[in-house]
Amino acid sequence: MTLGVLVGLLLIAGIAYAWDVMANQHKVPRATSVGGVDISRMERTAAVEKLEQELGDVAAQPVDIRAGEKSSQLIPQDSGLSLNYQKAVDGIPDASLNPFSRLYSFIKPTQEIPVAVDVDEGQLSGELERVGNELKVEPEDGNLELIDGSLKETKPKLGQAVEEGELHEGVVKHWLDPEGVEVEPMVVEPQINDEAIEAMRTGDAARALDNPLTLKGENNTAGTLRKPEISQFVSIAAEDGELRLKVDKDRARELFQERMQGSEVPGTNAKISFSGNDRQITPSVDGSIIDWEKTFEGFEDRVTSEDDREWDADYKPDPAEFTTEMAEKATFDDTVSEFSTGGFSRASGTNIRLVAQQVNGAVVNPGETFSLNGYTGPRGTAQGYVESGIIIDGHAGTAVGGGISQFATTLYNAAYFAGMEDVAHTPHSYYISRYPAGREATVYEGAIDLQFKNTSNHPVRIETDFGNDITVRFKGVKTVDVESINNGRWAKTEPQRKSVSEDCSPSSGAPGFTTSDTRVIKDLSGKEISRETTTTVYDPQPIVTCG
Template identity: 40%
Template sequence: MAPRILGTDADDPHGDVEGGQLPQDRQWPESDAERTDVFPPARGELLDSSGPQFDAGATQHMPAVGQRFDAGATQQFDAAATQRFAPQRPDADAPTEQVEGVVPVPAPRAEDDDPGAARRRSLRKAAIIGGAALGVLVVVYGADLLISSGDVPRGVTVAGVDVGGMSRSDAEAELRQKLEPRLTQPVKYQAGDVAESFNPAEAGLKLDWPTTLDNAGDQPLNPFTRLASFFTTREVGVATHAEPQKLAGAMEDVRQAVDRDPMEGTIRFEEGQPIPVDPKQGQKLDVDGAMQAILTQWAGEQAVQLPVAVTPVRSTPEAVRAALEQFAKPAVSGLVLVRGEGKDAVLQPPQIGAALTFEVDEAGQLKPKIDNAKIVEAAGPQLASTEKEGKDAQIVFEGGRPTVQPSEDGKKINWDPSLAPLPEVLLRTENREVKALYENKPAKVTTEDANKYGVKEVIGEFTTKGFASDSGVNIRVVAQKVNGAFVKPGETFSLNGFTGPRTKAQGYVEAGVISDGAPGREVGGGISQFATTLYNAYYFAGMKDAGHKEHSYYISRYPVAREATVFQNHAGASVIDLKFTNDSDTGVAIQTIWSPSSITVKLWGTKRYNVESVTGERHNFTEPQEKAGPTENCQPSNGAQGFTASDTRILRDLSGREVRREPRNVRYNPQPKITCP
């Protein structure tokens, strides 16, 4: 049987093929000649040359392109014959062989070429892969969970020590090995700009190992958390056992080291050389926050960062450097002269530097300030001979009567205006000098004032006798000090204030005193006799009592309920004082007359009153108690009764009219009976 040729007549595209007409495209909607044209001729390779031979007859039933489909012909297709060719991938680079006389046949459209089918295949493939991956993950997750059950979670670190994935016992052993050496070392901390350390043992700090591992938690069940633990770490703070009192003490030490007030920048001087001091912001430790940080981080390798509250400053290091160059250095670059009348004072750079300070203004700039008092301290003694001290008019006693010693005006340097140009002078390199400006200093009490005070007659006086020689020394010293004292109208005279400390440096000696009812000795003993004499003098002068205190025990040489004592401690501070106020319109001068056996005090002024003293009867007696004396220098005594008494001062004007009465009740304690061992 002759082979059929697949193709068309070259001269007539619609010619007879086996006597049949080619249908038009519209008659065969399924036909797509344009699409089949893009398919290259199929190439094949025989799988087995010894296999069945190609059956040409089977292919004769395949219709040519455009030929009517013959179902019957396809039934004669020998499928077995087509299996002799192995499927081949088209080789785009290989030349296409055209079999002579054979027209290329388009490949039939397979189901796989449908886009929907391709998507379904992709989805099925993805589902298979995803399911497989999920299965693998489930298996891995289960294995990881099983293997890690009961261990410290993966990725956990404690004070920088990696214990993740370990068993609790191994983790505790690892922590003890790595951390215990640190527990005896000083704990470093950083608080603001303060870097210090403290002893953990002194702070009462100890590690609680089980609780620390409890804080790490259990193995997480969340698979994503477990997966993340392969790539991340989680720091767990140490659990600390602390002794509260020790920790509080350590925190107080830390607070004292950290806390400070803000310090503005300044410039200080050392031996005349300026040294810049940069500003420091203030800081205050957050004690609660710092304690928490120490409890959780003290065992770590890094310094514990402690929280502080910061107070800013206005100045800057740049402002300090500007003041240094623009003022401080020029100011101490040379000497400064203070020109006085007939004499000059020299200010050396160290003296200038000692008087210079700097203040920070609102803009943060350093402004120089000169302490004039320190300049005067340096220059004043050099110019003292150019000044003259003034003298107030004084009441002095000559021939037993008061006279006025004339006043003298003084001449002093007025330092504030004299030093006003100094800031500008300090910036100079030449002509560094200022001029001392003098002014007259009138006396506070002029001769005319003293004559107007009316000091012309004795207005009150009193004398006491009978004192030991050592007490007499002290009475003489204080009498010389008080003699000539002048009390202006309205002023108050204080005996302790006028004499100042009464110590050996002022010429006082040890003398007898009564202490707790027993005889003793103190420097300045016997002064109370002078106080009693002065009290009675101003009592009879009609002066206003401004405060006094009687002795605790009655002393027979003094008037009952009309006497006084004074006392200073060993440092010279006043404890019991004697004071009176001049409530008259004229001045009062005090005159003292001392002899080895007596002391007299007179008050001079203008007489206002005639004064009478009325002493009441003693009553309310109490018996002395026996008291053991000291083991050394004991002086026995029989003691004396205690009692109550009164005194009334009656003041009458010069016409004899009673002005007022001033009663006073006094209670004297019984003087104990001293027995010696």
């Protein structure tokens, strides 16, 4: 009985197996899907038609591509990607003849078969390059800055990139996935990362800032710079993807010089002075000064070193430029320059005569700067000066010492034609016709000075003559000829009316203007040495009415 049942069951199974093989021969096996479309047990031609019908527009739909937090898209048909349905179906093998495999096919999960894809590599390459750039995140370098003696850190930020081959493989294989394409990005480190910042913080920056620098000089002097001072000449800069310590040697030198007072004894020029006609000579003295170039050799390495932060300054001779011998041989026979002005009032003449007497006989030695205010000192009633006319608030007035500006103008012009260097001069606020336009000067005790420097190798002696005019003459050795070129007047401005109730001197006014003067200095053979133009703007002189 049992054997008969078993034989019967086997016979039925055999018939079912044979029927299944015959019914599904050359068809797509059970539980088969292509691109999400179920084509199980379909004739292969029909399967191709179904895929074309259901997936026909998929190549026109945008595909999302993600890498980390960045995303991009591409249109497959515009990117060289197309579906080959026939190839996909042809590539599906027939169902196995193994009876157990065929039996399992009734219950096994659906097998997803990828759609065969045709790829135009040239077209796809360009699109993948664009997508790769859109998925890229540039890293941001960190930084370490030295601000007010403290280190301020800017944290670096990681970047990302996608590997070309991985992006290609992901797109070709998975662009039909409804979830899009996911690509694992590569981490891109910034050039200046945490490691570089920490290396600078604990390396060069720490060695530079945390240890004092001491320069030892002669005469028991020494200059020490600590963190606050070192911070003034040390900085951190990002260069070529690296953090580098920068050292401003010029600023470091300034800081050391401030602390090395007394370590240098500069050479002192000889000085000539006169008491009457008797010449008096203050001898020159050769000095010794720090040779900063040699002293600062290897200074950058010293700053970043833990050792060798205390060292001795190197010195070099600083001989006098105008020696005692030169002073003894100096002559004052040539008239180097001479200038005269006139037209002053009696009271102004008193003041001009007094200041001229004070300056008469003054010697300006080579390298010296002459200051009119400094040489004369106070010019008040105690010194015999009287009230006379001045310019105040744009109109005429009076004050003790009035008229001295005429002497200043005369002295300025003598210095001008002697080729002296103009250190400080201030023109009047408005033009005074007895002076050359753009070539005059005013002074005011304690506020406005006239200064010029003797840049020649010969001393000059200032002589003054007072009479109807005031003349200033420079005596010494003539080495240059000086020409003054006035460049005309322009930008004229009209005067305004002004009413004055006290201490009033009426005035018809005068227009203002701009002018310039060019000084040309030549040697005695006629070769030009220098040419310099000075521009002066004169305000209009107001029309003053009294009342």
